[in-house]
Amino acid sequence: MGLILSEDQLILRDMAKSFCDEKSPVERMRALRDTRDETGFTRELWKEMGELGWIGILLPEDVGGADMGYAELGIVLEQCGRVLAPEPFVSTVLLGGNAILLGGSEPLQKDLLPDVCSGDRILALAFQEQGRFAPYAVETRATRDGAGFRLRGEKQFVLDGHVADQIVTVARTAGQAGERDGLSLFVVDATTKGVAIQRTQMVDGRNAARIRLDDANVDSERVLGEIDGGADLLDPVFDRATIGLCAEMLGSFEEAFERTLEYLKTREQFGVKIGTFQALRHRAAHMFGELEFARSIVRDALSSIDDGRDDVAECASSAKARCSDVAALIGGEAVQMHGGIGMTDEEEIGLFFKRLKAAEFTLGDATYHRDRYASLRGY
Amino acid sequence: MASIEEFKQEVRSWVDENLPAELRVGNRRDLPGEPLGRWIQALASRGWITPQWPTEYGGGGLDRKHAAALMAELRAVRAPIIGSFGTSMLGPTLLEFGTEEQKQEFLPPISRHEIKWCQGYSEPGAGSDLASLQTRAALEGDEYVITGQKIWTTGADKADWIFCLVRTDPDASKHDGISFILFPMHQPGVEVSPLRLIDGSADFSQVFFDGARAKAKHVVGPVNGGWTVAKRLLQHERSTDGGSEGGITGAMKETLVDVVKREVGLEAGALADPAIRQRLAAQEMEARALSLTMRRAGEEARAGQTTRDIGSLGKYRWANMVKNEQDIAMTALGSQGLGWEGPGFEDGQLERTRAWLSTRADSIWGGTNEVQLNVIAKRVLLIPE
CATH class of the missing domain: 2.40.110.10 (Butyryl-CoA Dehydrogenase, subunit A, domain 2)
Known part of the structure; x- marks a missing residue:
């Protein structure tokens, strides 16, 4: 894929768009939130997405995947972002799925991934232990215990951790919190003794979990990547997940911007459409520019993975720095330009605002990614 | 037409023969006159100053891909790129609106870089x-x-x-x-x-x-009926700006990253001032995003996926980018960036000072930033006035 979509990709986009519009209008997400739905998304719809090949879009055919690329996954995620679909792409496909795909042994992949592709198995990645994103700030310990390991510690903000069947858990096998070396990744079954999961409801209507690991045992066959060298697996997983998340954000930008633009063209005050005011026209034009730049950066980042380029990490940070800033810009301007109505829970624009704020912080905000980009560039 | 690879090979050997080492320094103002003149003549003899124009008007008759390959090869060896108001603005406008007689009269001298x-x-x-x-x-x-x-x-x-x-x-x-x-x-x-x-x-x-x-x-x-012609020419002007990768950077003696590194200094591999480090990273990302966006717009237009003209967006973002580059350089230089001339200031520092001043014009000429935003709101976003 280049910067533009091929014929096949345009077909996939149109298909994903009609699917999302038809099966997942924003009201569905609102209803899940309002009823405090215990899953937080719709399992039947997730399985339908599985049948369409979307969940396993990246995965090889021998585990039930579609063996396509990030370009295609990005197209699907973008459409999901347009309707705020809360289905667990980030947790199951981008984070947990990628960790197993990039770091799991062949038997482990064969064991776990087919049910992931069908939508029957939910995954999560438990890494975070503090509010701000800091991938190596891990205190959770894994100590050798017979043929396996014993995990002890507490994780926060584990996306979809409340319903995950398998929780890829980052723990420290050596070193101190903050160090890149000494991390290891384990696939922990959620029903393991010593695993206590508490659902946390987030501002965007999605769910995460606090997970206490109280001497939970995990078999050494369930290690992903190398012991102590987990960061070498974690980095590319985060890069890929970050780029995928940006594709979802792009869809939310588009929808929030289009709705705001429509409001400028219809809302009247002082006897005229508010879109005639130059102050608002200029801000709308600026937002459009940011949206276009975000789209270019995200498309380029998606193809950096598909093309096996060596600048995936730079692309990921460049994309997320931009998208985090654009999330704040478009989310904030969308509410502001809708005026008082934008503050009401009834108007859907507030749902976009909140989702965009959550996505802004997920996997690192703009400051984090500019800092990382500078490091990658040698300054 | 030759395959792209064959064509690139041909360009490379042609460049080897025609481009002396002293000119392989990019588009600097102080290039030696006589070799530059020979280089211009050599380019003109192939029609490569205006590679996509028809050969009967002195152009190279190349399609877009071959022209892009030519430019890539020339940039790769830092050859001076010859362009002018004639090649980038008037020429394309004449090709579209000129009479046959006007084309015959004006295009060939432009393609030879003879008339200013x-x-x-x-x-x-x-x-x-x-x-x-x-x-x-x-x-x-x-x-x-x-x-x-x-x-x-x-x-x-x-x-x-x-x-x-x-x-x-x-x-x-x-x-x-x-x-x-x-x-x-x-x-x-x-x-x-x-x-x-x-x-x-x-x-x-x-x-x-x-x-x-x-x-x-x-x-x-x-x-x-000149207003239509005038606006079309402005589109050529704007797309030239937005499309120029990295803005003024290519013409400076020292890259922005090098200036900031030297003036601010590194501590454990990171710039000692975290705020300027953030600005520099954002600037590099912006330059890349601009060039990707202009490339994407071109590809979408050629694929028939859009009729939207984002030339104004390119001009607006390009202007801000080149200004911001100099703002960052000035912050890094501090008072050392405030010299006007004479002893106490190195050439590279004075060059940045003057560039900081001259780039203030970039958000004014060719349509101010405010005009570009008006154009985007009206023509691209279609917000009624």
Whole structure:
């Protein structure tokens, strides 16, 4: 894929768009939130997405995947972002799925991934232990215990951790919190003794979990990547997940911007459409520019993975720095330009605002990614 | 046509023969005149100053992909890229609106970089509101007699010819009485007065017309229908800006990253000032995002996936980017960036100071940032006025 979509990709986009519009209008997400739905998304719809090949879009055919690329996954995620679909792409496909795909042994992949592709198995990645994103700030310990390991510690903000069947858990096998070396990744079954999961409801209507690991045992066959060298697996997983998340954000930008633009063209005050005011026209034009730049950066980042380029990490940070800033810009301007109505829970624009704020912080905000980009560039 | 790979090979060996080492330094202002002249002649003999123009007008007759390959090869060896108002603005406009006779007369000299053109658009009373221009052209026989004043005319003191917007019907509404006309600068009734700018340069001029003469056959497009031609030319101008990767950076002696590294210093591999480090990272990302966006817009247009013209967006973002680059350099330099001339300041530092000043113009000329935002709101976002 280049910067533009091929014929096949345009077909996939149109298909994903009609699917999302038809099966997942924003009201569905609102209803899940309002009823405090215990899953937080719709399992039947997730399985339908599985049948369409979307969940396993990246995965090889021998585990039930579609063996396509990030370009295609990005197209699907973008459409999901347009309707705020809360289905667990980030947790199951981008984070947990990628960790197993990039770091799991062949038997482990064969064991776990087919049910992931069908939508029957939910995954999560438990890494975070503090509010701000800091991938190596891990205190959770894994100590050798017979043929396996014993995990002890507490994780926060584990996306979809409340319903995950398998929780890829980052723990420290050596070193101190903050160090890149000494991390290891384990696939922990959620029903393991010593695993206590508490659902946390987030501002965007999605769910995460606090997970206490109280001497939970995990078999050494369930290690992903190398012991102590987990960061070498974690980095590319985060890069890929970050780029995928940006594709979802792009869809939310588009929808929030289009709705705001429509409001400028219809809302009247002082006897005229508010879109005639130059102050608002200029801000709308600026937002459009940011949206276009975000789209270019995200498309380029998606193809950096598909093309096996060596600048995936730079692309990921460049994309997320931009998208985090654009999330704040478009989310904030969308509410502001809708005026008082934008503050009401009834108007859907507030749902976009909140989702965009959550996505802004997920996997690192703009400051984090500019800092990382500078490091990658040698300054 | 040769395959791209064969063509690149051909370009490489041609460049080896024709481009001396002393010119392999990019587009610097102080290139040695004589070798540069030979290089221009060599390029012109292949039609490679205007590679995509038809060969009958002195162009290279290349398609887009071959032309892109040529430019990539030239950039790769830091060859001076020869361009002018003639090649980037007037030429494409003539190709679209000119009569066959006009094309035959004007395009070949442009493609050989022989005639210097300047652009007579802005007037003291017609800046952002360009269509209110007042320079009069009155028909006398087969000539127009021109009276009025232009301002911000780049290179007017060196130009041989001018493409000029003039009012040919003072009674029509302001957009309807304008014509786009070509005439020589070296004639009685044309007076050029250079303007000194805040950066000390004098590339811009005021131009006074008092009975200057233009041939009636040198009106491009319909008489009184020049506004359409004028706007089209502005699109060429804007797309040139937005498309120029990295802005002014290529012409500076030292990259921004190197300036900041040297002035601010590294501690454990990271710039000692975390705030400027953030700004530098954002600047590099912005440059890349701009070039990707212009590339994507081009690909989408060619694939027929959009009819949207984002030239104004490119110009707006490009202007901000080149200004911001100098702002960051100035922050890194501190008081060392405030020298005007003389001892105490290195050439590279003075160059940054002057660039900081001169780039203030980038968000003004060619349509101010505010005008570009107006255009985006109206033409791209279609918000009714």
